[in-house]
Amino acid sequence: MTGGLRExxxxxxxxxxxxxxxxxxxxxGPENVRVDDIAEAAGVSPRTYNNYFSSREQAIxxxxxxxxxxxxxxxLSEAVVRFYTHAGRSPEALAMITGNAALRACYADTATxxxxxxxxxxxxxxxxxxxxxxxxxxAAVAAAARVALRQWLRPTTTPGLVVVSxxxxxxxxxxxxxxxxxxxxxxxxxxQAS
Amino acid sequence: MTGGLRExxxxxxxxxxxxxxxxxxxxxGPENVRVDDIAEAAGVSPRTYNNYFSSREQAIxxxxxxxxxxxxxxxLSEAVVRFYTHAGRSPEALAMITGNAALRACYADTATxxxxxxxxxxxxxxxxxxxxxxxxxxAAVAAAARVALRQWLRPTTTPGLVVVSxxxxxxxxxxxxxxxxxxxxxxxxxxQAS
DNA sequence: GCAAAAAGATGCGCGCACGCAAATTTGCGT
DNA sequence: ACGCAAATTTGCGTGCGCGCATCTTTTTGC
Numbered sequence: 001m002t003g004g005l006r007e008x009x010x011x012x013x014x015x016x017x018x019x020x021x022x023x024x025x026x027x028x029g030p031e032n033v034r035v036d037d038i039a040e041a042a043g044v045s046p047r048t049y050n051n052y053f054s055s056r057e058q059a060i061x062x063x064x065x066x067x068x069x070x071x072x073x074x075x076l077s078e079a080v081v082r083f084y085t086h087a088g089r090s091p092e093a094l095a096m097i098t099g100n101a102a103l104r105a106c107y108a109d110t111a112t113x114x115x116x117x118x119x120x121x122x123x124x125x126x127x128x129x130x131x132x133x134x135x136x137x138x139a140a141v142a143a144a145a146r147v148a149l150r151q152w153l154r155p156t157t158t159p160g161l162v163v164v165s166x167x168x169x170x171x172x173x174x175x176x177x178x179x180x181x182x183x184x185x186x187x188x189x190x191x192q193a194s
Numbered sequence: 195m196t197g198g199l200r201e202x203x204x205x206x207x208x209x210x211x212x213x214x215x216x217x218x219x220x221x222x223g224p225e226n227v228r229v230d231d232i233a234e235a236a237g238v239s240p241r242t243y244n245n246y247f248s249s250r251e252q253a254i255x256x257x258x259x260x261x262x263x264x265x266x267x268x269x270l271s272e273a274v275v276r277f278y279t280h281a282g283r284s285p286e287a288l289a290m291i292t293g294n295a296a297l298r299a300c301y302a303d304t305a306t307x308x309x310x311x312x313x314x315x316x317x318x319x320x321x322x323x324x325x326x327x328x329x330x331x332x333a334a335v336a337a338a339a340r341v342a343l344r345q346w347l348r349p350t351t352t353p354g355l356v357v358v359s360x361x362x363x364x365x366x367x368x369x370x371x372x373x374x375x376x377x378x379x380x381x382x383x384x385x386q387a388s
Numbered sequence: 389g390c391a392a393a394a395a396g397a398t399g400c401g402c403g404c405a406c407g408c409a410a411a412t413t414t415g416c417g418t
Numbered sequence: 419a420c421g422c423a424a425a426t427t428t429g430c431g432t433g434c435g436c437g438c439a440t441c442t443t444t445t446t447g448c
Contacts, residue, residue, distance in 0.1 A: 006414060006425070035404065045428050050405060129372065132345055136338035136369035143337030144330035151326055175330035178323065181375040200395070200444060207397095229434065239398050244435060 014052050014062075016042040021059035026092055030060065030100050057106035061097070064089050065110045071121040076183055077176045079121075080145060081169050083114060097153060104153045111146035115139050126186050137186075141179060148175035208246050208256075210236040215253035220286055224254065224294050251300035255291070258283050259304045265315040270377055271370045273315075274339060275363050277308060291347060298347045305340035309333050320380050331380075335373060342369035 020041035024033045035056060039049040053059040067086045071079040097103040119138035123131060148171040165171060214235035218227045229250060233243040247253040261280045265273040291297040313332035317325060342365040359365060 004415070009414090010426080046404095047406090047428055047430090048426085051427080054405065056404085130368055132341065132365065132368050133372045135345075136341040137372040139337040139341045140334035140373055143333040147326065147330040147333045151329075171326065174324055174326050178327045178331040178379070179334055179373070179376050181379040182373050185372070185375040198445075203444090204396080240434095241399065241436090242397055245397075248435065250434085 013042065013044055013048070017044070017049055017052055018059055018062040021053075021056065022063050022093065025060045026096060030056070030096060030103060033060075055106070057102050060103065061107050061110065064093055064097075064107070065113065067113075069114060069117040069121075071118070071125075076118070076121070076141070077173070077180065080114065080118070080141060080176065081172050084145065084149070084172055085169050098155050104150070104155075107153065108146050108149045111142050111149055114142040114145060118142065122186070129186070137182065140182070141176065144175040144179055145172055148172040151175075207236065207238055207242070211238070211243055211246055212253055212256040215247075215250065216257050216287065219254045220290060224250070224290060224297055227254075249300070251296050254297065255301050255304065258287055258291075258301070259307065261307075263308060263311040263315075265312070265319075270312070270315070270335070271367070271374065274308065274312070274335060274370065275366050278339065278343070278366055279363050292349050298344070298349075301347060302340050302343045305336050305343055308336040308339060312336065316380070323380070331376065334376070335370065338369040338373055339366055342366040345369075 017038060021033070021038045024037055024041060033056065035049060036046050038056070038059060039046040042049070049059070053062065067083045069079065069083050097107050115135075115138050118141060119135045122129070122134040122138055126134070129137075148168070151165050152168050152171050154165060211232060215227070215232045218231055218235060227250065229243060230240050232250070232253060233240040236243070243253070247256065260282050261277045263273065263277050291301050309329075309332050312335060313329045316323070316328040316332055320328070323331075342362070345359050346362050346365050348359060
């Protein structure tokens, strides 16, 4: 089984809250959604809402971040790229996020989701490296991805400048490119000496 | 001149607020300091306090983060290490931060201060690299440093485990070590092809 | 000097996050 | 089927961050 009734019910309310938050935000605009509205739409108390999400933005964004990290094989950098490409996002939701500073920040922060699983993956693949170094490298990759996300979401409000933020995968690849030597060095640990 | 009267006065209140926040936190413990207390101790209105800091933790931590980034010469990684080593921290303040989750998080976040100046430094030294890549690399370095900080501040509440978090410079160096190949590659951009 | 303008400080009000404790629901052994 | 223990929900109260309008102080232009 996937878990007891307890677990499933919990996941259900989480999704209900997230869905309600996203729907309401799309309907009225993010600024016109009160926390109480979300809770009511999901059929729970406002206090319960805060047991699941610690900010309105989190609730809205939660549903869009369906990407799961799976470094089954191949280079890590491509796994990272896949992680973002697979997320399910609707154009309207994307437009909304782009237009709101708080939502942009919150969505960019989802890059942090990488940190833990990536650190674990690195530690597993390369048991020789210092655990702290593995953590740090994972955090570094996540941070780079975060920058790519930020760039991708940047609103094009300055009509004078050329804003050619390409496709997200390309942006992620570009942001990851300077870290490539570091990732490659993992597989060739020959010359690590001082 | 260092600026007009306006500028100096502003800096003065900022420091007054930060100093008051730190002092009160040390006296009563961080949890027993209300924002109003800080404002009163600094001689400004509570609302004004929030014009300078957007959280109690920021105000408390602000005074401890005196490190300035200066990549005048030498390798970037050492400049980063210096950045953290030069910060003025008292043992008592450090103990307080270690013992409080919110303060720990806030202090670890000061690593972000690196991001902007480091990105600029990289862009200046290596005009050839993609601006986004420079940003990403800077963010990556900052993130690694952040991990080192987090490790350094980790409370030793688990008496069973060995917690040998060494000196901060060493931790930063370790965290930065996996990124060293990436930083080295900046100076030798000849063979980038796969 | 002086008046207009710019920048900052302040008061007010709203919505929000969260600790705490009581009430309710669920899991499980008997 | 029953009841107890654990987990979850809920209501309440507190402190907080911040937008907005207003008042005060500093700067600027003449």
